[in-house]
Amino acid sequence: NIQHAYIRKAILKNLNLTAHQGDRIGLIGANGAGKSTLLRIMSGLEIPDSGDIRKVKGLRVSYLNQDTDLDPEHTVKQAIDVGVAEARALLDEYEELSHKADATNLARLGDLQHLLDHMDAWELDWEIERVMSHLQTPAADRKIGELSGGERRRVTLCRSLITKPDLLILDEPTNHLDSETIEWLEGYLRDFRGTLLLVTHDRYFLDRVTDRIIELEWGELTAYEGNYSDYLLQKAERMAIQQQAENVRQNTLSRELAWVRKQPQARQAKSKARVEAFKKLADEAPPAFHSDVDLMIPYNQRLGKQILELKKVSKGFGGRSLIQNLELNMMAGERIGVIGPNGVGKTTLMKMILGKEAPDSGSVETGQNTRFLYADQGRDLLNPESTVVAEVAGDSQWVQIGENTISVRSYLKRFLFSDEQSNTPIKRLSGGERNRVQLAKLLREGANFLILDEPTNDLDLPTLRVLEDALVNFPGCALVISHDRYFLNRVATAILAFEGDGVVRYQVGDYDNYLAGREARAAGNGVAKPANAPQVFVPALPPVPARQLTNKENNELKALPAKIETAEQEMAKIEVLMADGSLYTDRADDLPAIVKRMNDAKQQVATLYERWESLEALKTGG
16 A cells, blocks of 8 residues: 655555565556656665555565666775675675584574575675676776766666575666677576566566566556566557446446436436436546657658768777778668667767768768768756756747647657646656657757667657657668667667677668577578678578489579579669659658568568578588
């Protein structure tokens, strides 16, 4: 029965939640719904207005919050050691008593051994080194005060994990982590023997780690068994049932309203009970779900024949190669997801494209009509004292969106800000809400080529879906740096992967398609073409023993070169269509269909090459 309010607004309403040993719970909800508040209450950092919290005696809790609380004078190693101070003290005591043999000491040694077993602390230093390595924390002797926000975040996460608590509470643990580190964290948490409660916008992560989803909506909790995909199915069923109930309520309400209107005042007095029933029915309306907001990113100028072309671009830093001979030719409608570990050159590539840095060799050429819009990760450009409305529109009540002028409040509703929230000062917004304000400011300007650096950080699930739909429907081009794999699967038409040592690999398709190719290459089973036209991934198959092909297979193999040639000719025809300037000026409505034809043609070529290599491998034993 937990209740809590901020400035008279109820955030949590009579909440009830039980967490059992081994549970892996994902807590989801809109920005500002109270998720972080609930986590702070559960961790003991905040006291609810009313209600009870009951914990098992001796419960050890570790809480990763969104704001790091590290001592700037500590080194990285000292900051991490704070999380294992209790374990170190017990190890020191065990070491000391183990040299003193008497009955009292033996009893205490038994207790200490039990505690250290429970904390999995016998190889503490090795475990710290292992987790630090996988999380790519800064060097152990660096001062906390010298670190970036992302580096401090990784140190705090490391400290939370090596504590080995009974209850591990994580608030957005994947922020500032690259895809490989997130994959490692997934495995670590799946093996974690305690109870896990986490808040994250990373739906891929939720799918792989959780076995129970709790949704906080309108101050109330609803539980769903299973992972995020299971939640989506159950939520859809629940909403359908609620909609049916609401339809019945509305029909009854209409009949009662018609009856009330027909009654003379005198008779209404005699039918007070029925009138009261009508009022009660009218008050029973359930809270409105987030509506399907149609966010349109302004497309302010049609793209020309040339959009963006990188020719043998190379770039290094401090004697280290970041990008080596990268070739890329963007086509209209392409949305490329840019992935790779932190610090490998993703942002450097964006700066070269924007003309803010020059390549060491090669060239970056942009079309005459290409108009970039760049959204970086910084939210510190927002004025904390400003309201949402003032931050987006200044003193005006109107904003210019492309060629249209609309009310700023109508525009903000596209970013899921109600009229009441629009008047909220920036300093009182959550991280995700601030990110939505930043996106609202930037996207109003319009462009035909978007460059977005981690646009999903801290966004809630409703906003993510709105942004995904907007990007999919955007007729221009987009380069999106993101570690959100679910987002990339929904949005990306191709992946540009920074794989280290200057290798930047282009692959058609979404993140899962890239992942399959990477796993095949790791097993020595395939190769990918470099990032240049036609930019088609052609996996080879594993070596197999040679055998005689069947007549059907022989005929198929003979026919494949002609089929490949036909498919490549189709690609060439579409390229001619896309090179026609009138497509972008007079026939823009045809553009999405033509882009789809090009993507389908690329996939057809890839499939035919794969089959050709498969049959050749059978024939030659390659």
